[in-house]
Amino acid sequence: MTPAAPSFELLSGAGDSPVILHVPHSARAIPPAVRAGIVLDDAALEQELDHITDAHTAELAAEAAKLSGVAPWQFVNRLSRLVIDPERFPDEREEMLAVGMGAVYTRTTHRDVLRAEDVDPKPLIERYFHPYARAMTEAVAGRLAVTGRAVIIDVHSYPTERLPYELHGEGPRPPVCLGTDPFHTPPGLLAAAREAFSGCGETGLDSPFGGAYVPLEFYGEDARVSALMVEIRRDTYMAEPGGPAGAGLTPLASALAALVDAVPH
Numbered sequence: 001m002t003p004a005a006p007s008f009e010l011l012s013g014a015g016d017s018p019v020i021l022h023v024p025h026s027a028r029a030i031p032p033a034v035r036a037g038i039v040l041d042d043a044a045l046e047q048e049l050d051h052i053t054d055a056h057t058a059e060l061a062a063e064a065a066k067l068s069g070v071a072p073w074q075f076v077n078r079l080s081r082l083v084i085d086p087e088r089f090p091d092e093r094e095e096m097l098a099v100g101m102g103a104v105y106t107r108t109t110h111r112d113v114l115r116a117e118d119v120d121p122k123p124l125i126e127r128y129f130h131p132y133a134r135a136m137t138e139a140v141a142g143r144l145a146v147t148g149r150a151v152i153i154d155v156h157s158y159p160t161e162r163l164p165y166e167l168h169g170e171g172p173r174p175p176v177c178l179g180t181d182p183f184h185t186p187p188g189l190l191a192a193a194r195e196a197f198s199g200c201g202e203t204g205l206d207s208p209f210g211g212a213y214v215p216l217e218f219y220g221e222d223a224r225v226s227a228l229m230v231e232i233r234r235d236t237y238m239a240e241p242g243g244p245a246g247a248g249l250t251p252l253a254s255a256l257a258a259l260v261d262a263v264p265h
Contacts, residue, residue, distance in 0.1 A: 008132050010139050011074040018147040019072035019260050020139055022154045025081045026058035034083050037115055050242025051109040054157040060253050061155045067257035070265050075139050084128040087213050099165050103129050109163045137215040144224055151263050154213045154229040169208045175201030175236050179229030181212040183220050189228050196259035
């Protein structure tokens with residue numbers, strides 16, 4: 001992928017669907033100019049991508065969209081989160097800065113050096129983070145304008161074994177972790193998710209990862225925007241750390257489709 005290629009994509013769903021499946025961490029692509037600022041050699045970078053990428057989650061969301069009775073919209077990051085992480089705060093509010101993993105990472109999953117400590121994150125934030133945030137904000141605003149609400153379902157995965165960068169990895173690691181926000185996750189959406197994924201093993205809450213992504217323009221302000229994070233443990237659907245998807249992907253896609261269809265339209 002060249003720097004001119006789109007770094008994200010909004011895939012249209014049904015006009016009356018309020019649901020956006022957000023897939024921020026599924027890609028491995030890194031533009032050459034960004035690669036030049038990463039100190040890892042090619043082999044080490046591939047290993048890091050194996051650990052940090054939520055592999056096959058774009059495929060999971062796409063399959064769920066096909067299976068849904070009313071197709072959701074999909075907002076998919078086409079670049080690796082090693083370029084920028086669109087779900088971090090771009091400033092000192094971000095707690096992951098403590099381990100070198102703010103909007104622009106300087107450390108790896110194993111806390112090794114990824115970029116020089118004195119790197120200026122502003123060029124990457126201007127080039128990639130802000131356009132992504134604006135486009136996601138516009139996507140949510142579009143659903144609000146047409147349907148009167150927006151429901152963001154954030155599609156992620158996480159490793160079976162805790163990685164050194166995890167700040168809150170000491171708790172349970174269930175097959176499906178549901179991340180919530182006290183303002184933006186209504187009880188009905190959480191209950192629907194528990195029901196939808198009930199056949200995929202135990203569902204947990206906010207462990208090992210919590211929270212749910214909402215564009216900053218709406219965050220904590222607009223209750224018409226609902227959000228839920230779905231974190232799927234990788235051993236349930238793929239060979240870890242960065243291997244192919246397995247048979248488990250299909251029932252998970254069906255469960256995600258069931259959650260989409262449980263949202264009133």
